Amino acid sequence: xxxxRSFSPRGSGDFFQLLRDELPRTRNELANITGxxxxxxxxxxxxxxxxxxxxxxxxxASTGGRPSxxxxxxxxxxxxxxxxxxxxxxxxxICDLAGTVLAERHVDMAVAEGPHRVLGWAIDIARHLLEELxxxxxxxxxxxxxxxxxxxxxxxxPSNPPIMPGWDGYDxxxxxxxxxxxxxxxxxxxxxxxxxxxxxxxxxxxxxxxxKVATGIGAGIISDGGLRRGANGxxxxxxxxxVPHAAGRPCRCGKIGCVEAYAGxxxxxxxxxxxxxxxxxxxxxxxxxxxxxxxxxxxVREAGRAIGExxxxxxxxVNPSVIVIGGLLTQSGENLLAGIREEVYAKSTPLATQDxxxxxxxxxxxxxxxxxxxxxxxxxxxxxxxxxxxxxRGEPLRGGSVGA
Numbered sequence: 001x002x003x004x005r006s007f008s009p010r011g012s013g014d015f016f017q018l019l020r021d022e023l024p025r026t027r028n029e030l031a032n033i034t035g036x037x038x039x040x041x042x043x044x045x046x047x048x049x050x051x052x053x054x055x056x057x058x059x060x061a062s063t064g065g066r067p068s069x070x071x072x073x074x075x076x077x078x079x080x081x082x083x084x085x086x087x088x089x090x091x092x093x094i095c096d097l098a099g100t101v102l103a104e105r106h107v108d109m110a111v112a113e114g115p116h117r118v119l120g121w122a123i124d125i126a127r128h129l130l131e132e133l134x135x136x137x138x139x140x141x142x143x144x145x146x147x148x149x150x151x152x153x154x155x156x157x158p159s160n161p162p163i164m165p166g167w168d169g170y171d172x173x174x175x176x177x178x179x180x181x182x183x184x185x186x187x188x189x190x191x192x193x194x195x196x197x198x199x200x201x202x203x204x205x206x207x208x209x210x211x212k213v214a215t216g217i218g219a220g221i222i223s224d225g226g227l228r229r230g231a232n233g234x235x236x237x238x239x240x241x242x243v244p245h246a247a248g249r250p251c252r253c254g255k256i257g258c259v260e261a262y263a264g265x266x267x268x269x270x271x272x273x274x275x276x277x278x279x280x281x282x283x284x285x286x287x288x289x290x291x292x293x294x295x296x297x298x299x300v301r302e303a304g305r306a307i308g309e310x311x312x313x314x315x316x317x318v319n320p321s322v323i324v325i326g327g328l329l330t331q332s333g334e335n336l337l338a339g340i341r342e343e344v345y346a347k348s349t350p351l352a353t354q355d356x357x358x359x360x361x362x363x364x365x366x367x368x369x370x371x372x373x374x375x376x377x378x379x380x381x382x383x384x385x386x387x388x389x390x391x392x393r394g395e396p397l398r399g400g401s402v403g404a
Contacts, residue, residue, distance in 0.1 A: 009034055009036070009044070010383075011044075011383065011387045012043075012044045012047035012048055012386060012387060012390060013382065013383030013384060013385065013386030013387040014383040015030075015034065015036075015041075015044040015048070016044075016048050016053060016054070016073075016381070016383070016386055017383060018030070018033065018034070019048075019053075019054060019071070019072060019073045020073055020381065021073075022072055022073045022075070022098065023072065024057040024070035024071065024072040025070055025071065025072070026069055026070050026071075027041055027042065027045065027069065027071075030045075045071060047390050048386075049071075050390070051386065051389060051390070052074060052077035052078070053073065053074060053077060053097075053381075053386070054071050054072065054073060054074055055071065055072065055074040055077070056069070056070070056071055057070045057071060057072045073097075073098075074097075075096045075097040075098035075100070076096050076097075077097070077139075078096075078097055078139050078140070078141040078380075079094050079095060079096055079097070079102065079135065079139055079140055079141065080094070080095050080097070080140065080141055080142050080143065080144060080373055080376040080377055080380070081093075081094060081126045081140055081142075081143040081144070081180065081376070082094075082095050082143075082144050082369045082370070082372035082373035082375075082376065083122050083126075083143070083144070083145045083146070083369070083372055084146045084189065084192065084368030084369040084371075084372055085111060085118060085122065085145060085146060085147050085148065085189075086111065086148050086189065086368070087110070087111055087112075087148050087163055087215075088108060088109070088110050088111070089106060089107065089108055089109065090106070090107050090109050090118065090121060090122055090125065091104070091105075091106045091365065091368060091369045092104065092105050092106075092122055092125045092126060092129070092369070093105075093129075093369045093370075093373060094126070094129045094130060094133060094135075095370075095373035095377070097141070097377055097380075097381065098377075099199060099370060099373050099374055099377060101366075101369070101370070101373075102133055103129040103132055103133050104129070104369065105125050105128070105129060106365075107121065107125065109121055111147075111148055111163065111164050111167070112163065112164065112165055114165070114166040114167070115166060115167050115170045115172065115175065116175075119172065119175045119176065122145075122176075123176065123179045123180075126143075126179075126180075127179075137179075137180060140180050140182055141182060141183075141376070141380045142182050142183040142184070142185065142376035142377070142379055142380045143176050143180055143182060143183070143184045143185070143376055144184075144185045144186075144187075144192070144371075144372035144373055144374070144375035144376030144377075144379075145172065145176070145184065145185070145186045145187075145372055146186075146187055146188065146189045146191070146192035146193070146368050146371065146372045146375075147161070147164070147167075147172070147186060147187075147188060147189060148161070148163060148164065148188070148189045149161025149162065149163060149164045149167070149188060149189075150188060150233065150234070150237075151186055151187055151188045151233065152233055153186070153187055153229055153233050155171075155173075156171075156172050156173040156184060156185070156186035157169050157170060157171060157172060157186075158170060158172070159233070162252070163215075172184070172186050173185075173186060183376070183379055183380065183385075185375045185376050185379055187229075187372075187375060188218070188233075189212070189368060190210065190212045190218040190219060190220045190236060191220040191227055191229070191236065191371070192220075192367075192368050192371030192372045192374075192375055193210055193212060193220060193326060193361075193363075193367040193368050193371055194208070194209070194210035194219075194220025194221070194222055194227065194324075194371065195220070195222075195227060195370070195371035195374045195375060196363055196366065196367035196368060196369070196370035196371030196372075196373075196374065197210050197324050197326065197361055197362075197363045197367045197371070198210075198222060199370055199371065199374050200362070200363045200366065200367070200370055201324075201362045201363060202322055202324070205222075205321055205322050206222075206223075206224055206225045206321075207222065207223050207224065207318070207319065207320045207321050207322075208222045208320050208321065208322040208323070208324065209221055209222070209311075209314065209318065209320045209322075209323045209324070210222075210324045210326060210361070210367075211238070211307070211311070211323060211324070211325050211326070211327075212326050212327040213263065213264075213265075213303075213307065213325060213326070213327040213328070213329045213330065213336065214264070214265055214282060214327040214328040214329065215264055215265055215266060215282065216239050216260055216264055217238060217239035217259060217260045217263060217264055217307065217310075218236055218237060218238060218239055219236040219238045219314070220236055221235055221236050221318060221320075222320075223318060223320075238259070238310055238311075238314060239258060239259060239260035239264065240253050240255065240258045240259075240260060241258065241259055241310045241313065242255075242256075242257040242258060242259070243257065243258075243259045243262070243306050243309040243310050244309060245259070245262045245263070245302065245305065245306035245309060246258055246259055246261045246262035246263075246306060249261040249262055249267070259306050259307060259309070259310040262303065262306045263303035263304075263306040263307050265281070265282030265285060265328060265329055266282075267303075268282075268285050268299050268300065268303055268329075269281065269282070269284065269285060271299055272285065272288070272295065272296060272299060275295055277293070277295060277296065279296070282328045282329060283328065285299075285300065285329065285332065286328065286329065286331045286332045289332035289333060289335060290332065290333065297332075297335055300329065300332050300335045300336050300339075301335045301336070301338060301339040302339060303329070303336060303339065304335065304336040304337060304338060304339020304340045304341075304342075304343075305339040305340070305342060305343050306339075307336075307339070307340050307343075308339060308340040308341070308342060308343025308344045308347075309343050309347075311323065311340065311343070311344050311348075312343060312344060312347050312348050315344060315348045315352045315353065315356065316348065316349065316352055319352055320356065321355055321356060321357065322356070322357045322358075322359065323340075323344075323356065323357070323358045323359070324359055324360070324361050325337055325340065325358065325359070325360055325361065326360075326361030326363075326364075326367065327361075330360050330361060334360075337358060337359075337360055340358060341358050344356070344358060345358075
C-alpha cells in the first residue's frame with residue numbers, strides 16, 4: 001500500500017491496514033494518502049499507539065530541518081502462539097505480528113492420545129518458549145491452531161474427525177483460553193497449510209489451491225485473497241470426488257469411486273502389496289520410488305493422474321492461478337506432479353489453464369505452523385477487532401477479550 005490516494009479509512013482499525021507494509025510514513029504523508037484531516041490522522045495515530053501497534057521510527061532518513069517524525073507498524077509489540085497439531089506431532093511456534101517465527105519446538109505425539117494430553121503439551125511448550133524469549137504471557141495477542149480433521153470454524157470444535165478419538169465436539173478454544181485469555185482460532189490442517197504456503201511463497205497470488213496428498217486428500221482454497229470454508233466448513237473436501245481411475249473402489253467414507261480410494265497413500269500401499277512389494281506406509285512408497293523401483297513409480301504416477309482427473313473439475317469451478325501440491329507423497333519426486341499435470345493441462349479448458357501453475361510445495365514442514373500463526377494474526381489485526389479494543393477516553397483498554 002504505497003501511494004493509495006483512494007484509500008479512505010473509516011476507523012482506526014481500517015487506518016492501520018495502510019501501515020501493515022511496515023514502511024515508515026510521516027503524518028503529512030498519511031493525511032495525503034487517506035484524504036483525512038490532520039487532526040483526524042493524529043487521533044488515529046494516538047489510538048494505534050495506545051495499542052502499541054505502531055511506533056516512531058528513529059532511524060528513518062531525514063531531508064534536513066526538523067525530524068520527520070515517521071511512524072511504522074510495530075510487529076514486535078505482541079506475539080501469537082501458532083500450533084500445527086498433526087496425526088503424530090505437535091509443531092508449535094511463537095511468532096511476532098508480521099508472522100516471523102521467534103522460537104519454535106517440534107515434538108512427537110499422537111493426536112489419538114486425546115485433547116487433554118495433546119493440548120496440555122501444547123500449552124506447556126508455549127510457556128517454555130515464552131520463557132526462553134523472556135516474554136510474559138500478557139504479550140500474547142491470540143492463538144492459532146491447525147488440527148488433522150474437520151473443524152467447525154465458528155466454534156473451533158472438531159467435527160467427527162476420523163483419526164482423533166475423543167476430540168469430536170471438544171471445546172478446543174475453551175481449553176486453550178484457560179491458559180491464555182485471548183482469541184483462539186482453530187481450523188483444519190489443510191486450510192492452515194494453504195495460508196502458510198501463500199504467506200511464504202505466493203503472497204501476490206489471489207486465487208490458489210493447496211492440495212495435500214497423504215493418507216487422505218484435501219485442499220485449502222484461497223479465492224480473491226481469502227480462505228474459503230463453505231457453508232458448513234466442507235469446502236476443500238476433494239478426496240471424495242469420484243474419478244474414473246477409482247471406479248468400483250470402496251472408500252473409507254462409505255462411498256464408491258472416491259479419488260482418495262485410489263490415490264491416497266493407503267490405497268497405493270495396498271496395490272503395491274498385491275504385486276509383492278513390501279510397503280506398509282506412505283513413507284515406504286516414497287522410499288521405493290526414490291530407490292528407483294519402477295512398479296512403485298508407475299503407481300505413484302497413476303495416482304497423480306487420478307488426482308488430475310479430480311482437479312479438472314476444481315479448475316473449472318474455482319479457476320485458480322496456482323495449484324500447490326503438498327503432503328508426504330510429493331517427497332517421491334516429480335512423478336506425482338507429472339501425472340497431475342498430464343491430466344489437468346490436457347483436459348481442462350484452455351482459458352482455465354493458460355496461466356495456471358501446478359507446483360510442489362516449497363514451504364514443507366513450515367507451512368502448517370506459519371499458517372496457524374497467520375490465522376491468529378489476521379484476526380487480531382482486522383479492522384473490526386482493532387476498533388473493538390480501543391477504549392473510550394478515560395477507560396482502561398479492553399485487553400484479554402476472547403473470541404472463537
